[in-house]
Amino acid sequence: MIALARKTLVYEWRRFVPVVVSIGFSGVLLLVQAALVLGIFGSASLYVTASSGDLWVGYPGTQSVNFGRAISPDLPMRLRMDPAVTAVEPYLWVDADWAAERSAGNVSIYLSGISTRADAMMFARLLPAPLRERLREPGAVIVDPSDLDTLAVEPGGRAWINAHPVRVVGTLPGLRGLGGVNVLASLDTAATIGGRGAEDGATYYLARTASPAAALEAHERLSRPDSRFGPHEVWTAQAFAERTQRYWLVDTGAGVAVLFMSIIVCAVGALITGQSLSAAIASSSREYATLNAMGVSRGTMVRVVLEQAAWLGGVGVVFAALVGAALLVVASAHQVPVAMTPLVAAGCVGIVVVLVLLSSVSAVRRQLDIEPATLLR
Structure with missing residues (x-):
């Protein structure tokens, strides 16, 4: 049958x-x-998934990457003291306004201040080394090509972020995020635009470990409270990415x-x-x-x-x-x-x-x- x-x-x-x-x-x-x-x-978790850091350190209770707050500049010392950590890198997040010559008004943007080192962790899976090197120029920024119309600018064009002059030195497909326009700049450029000094600390610190198993062990050790380094919380990269996605999806x-x-x-x-x-x-x-x-x-x-x-x-x-x-x-x-x-x-x-x-x-x-x-x- x-x-x-x-x-x-x-x-x-x-x-x-x-x-x-x-x-x-x-x-x-x-x-x-x-x-x-x-x-x-x-x-929404592009900043985490496109980066190679194994551990993220930020303000306690942060629900999403874009809600980060400044943390103690002494935290890199604690991270480097852990035997599993091989590299530490700051990440600066700045909520800013973009203005262009042919724009009728300002555009809210997410400015990411990242390291320009060849072995940098932030956006390591997305940003090629030659394009990262261009950010060493003062005032240099990178945007997603699909956001050029929104920002009313062309590659090589000039604009202002929080009244500071910047120049678009390149475009990076895949940089487009959720809830705003992502703009990449060097740590120095982002600090200048955000009005932050070395004593203010970064928004996040990333840490690299030798292996995933070492990352879990380091996470357990670094999660123990230590008031000497101010309020902070440590997440694995996967946990922080899932936390961000869950916030946008559920909350x-x-x-x-x-x-x-x-x-x-x-x-x-x-x-x-x-x-x-x-x-x-x-x-x-x-x-x-x-x-x-x-x-x-x-x-x-x-x-x-x-x-x-x-x-x-x-x-x-x-x-x-x-x-x-x-x-x-x-x-x-x-x-x-x-x-x-x-x-x-x-x-x-x-x-x-x-x-x-x-x-x-x-x-x-x-x-x-x-x-x-x-x-x-």
Whole structure:
């Protein structure tokens, strides 16, 4: 009887094309929605994930990177005293206003003061060494190319940050963040613009260790309170990135709205898939009635429908993967913040398969009550 499922799909494929399309459409909705969530809220922790530091030290209770406050300038000494720490680096965060010659008003920006050393940790995974060297010029800044229109400036152009003159010495794709425009500058330039001296300390300090295991051991030691170095808290890079993403996803209205939209997408996908499968199965009502009259058990007919659903779901998932991949490529080319991981992709596939199987079971239950007398009508 199981072979009947495959033969039915082959000889009556036109009947099942709308089902495959609806399953694929549901899968595309899930994939794109998941990619947007990962991309948008993943960009909130860009400062952490694009950097190579193993440990981050900041003000206690900081919920997100952009909420950092100045901490003691003596903290680098404590970090360097730990046997697992091999390098320490300051990171300066400045909330500032950008003004350009052809701009009608100021633009709020996030100014990041970073080290210009070749082995610097901040944005090490994103910023190439030659471009980092350009920041050594006083007043030099780097922005994302997609933010040039917002900032009303061109590469090589001049502008003002908090009334301090700056020059755009380069652009860096992938620098675009959540909630504001990211601008990179050297530590000296950022300190000048922010009006900070060496005695004020940095917003964060990053530490590099020899290995992930050493980072965990150092984190445990450095997390012990020590009032000599002022209020501070130590996080591993992964924990701080997750903390930032969780804040934007769960604790803000934007995150709640996106989660609600994701639920709506799942509901729409389930409704479309269920209706399509119900229509396909309902069109075979006489065939099921014939099988019932021939004495075929209900369990066997359920297995036939489930195998059909599995084949349809598999083809629909492949269709969704191809279309979804194409859409994500187009989105990336147009600077839309999207991202995807194998685990999330597998989760989307699992949701689609479960929706297909549940919809098929729900649809076939209505067909199992069909009496053989239906054939006489």
